[in-house]
Amino acid sequence: MLLTGCRKRELLDARWEEVNLEKKVWRIPTSKTGKPRHVPLSEDAIAVLNAIPRFDRCPFIVPNPESRKPFLSIYHSWDTARRSAQLADVRMHDLRHSAASNLVNSGQSLYVVAKVLGHSQTRTTERYAHLDASVFLGSGPIDVRAAI
Incomplete structure (x- = not known):
């Protein structure tokens, strides 16, 4: 995922x-x-x-x-793996958000990320993708919506 x-x-x-x-x-x-x-x-x-x-x-x-x-359902398997990895409150759906962020941080446009995720509107994708400004500016993560 x-x-x-x-x-x-x-x-x-x-x-x-x-x-x-x-x-x-x-x-x-x-x-x-x-x-x-x-x-x-x-x-x-x-x-x-x-x-x-x-x-x-x-x-x-x-x-x-x-x-x-x-x-x-794979909730119990996910919960066991999550706890074992000491990832508090990480949902499987969070992996989808991370994938979107990884794509944006590698230089892909919101349009491309929207197509990969199956979003019909890039506004939805904006909520998923979080730009890591350190990749470009040397600072910490920022929300893509705030960067637009």
């Missing part, structure tokens, strides 16, 4: 057939808006995908190992 900016449900329902590792793209057939979108895959995202074990005749990327179907 951190490397793609996808929504939790998009990840849990993801199928191997939707990922094109050669073209480095993940086609999410139905997003929250009901429209498909294409998410570019970095080398790091591809490395994570390549490390995921596959189950015979299971189309899902991260299925429940027992049922081979998408998880209904």
Whole structure:
């Protein structure tokens, strides 16, 4: 999620057939808006995908190992991992915000970030992306909305 900016449900329902590792793209057939979108895959995202074990005749990327179907909820697993990493109050959705911020801080426009995240309006993306001024000015993080 951190490397793609996808929504939790998009990840849990993801199928191997939707990922094109050669073209480095993940086609999410139905997003929250009901429209498909294409998410570019970095080398790091591809490395994570390549490390995921596959189950015979299971189309899902991260299925429940027992049922081979998408998880209904992964709250307890996330909560355990979050606590183990000593990340107080970090939600899975925060990874989507971090992905947006990482894209903006690497020089991508809000328009591009909006397309990657599946936002129909860049105003929504502005709430997600936080510009780290130290990348450009040597100071701390600032809110993109305040920088516009």
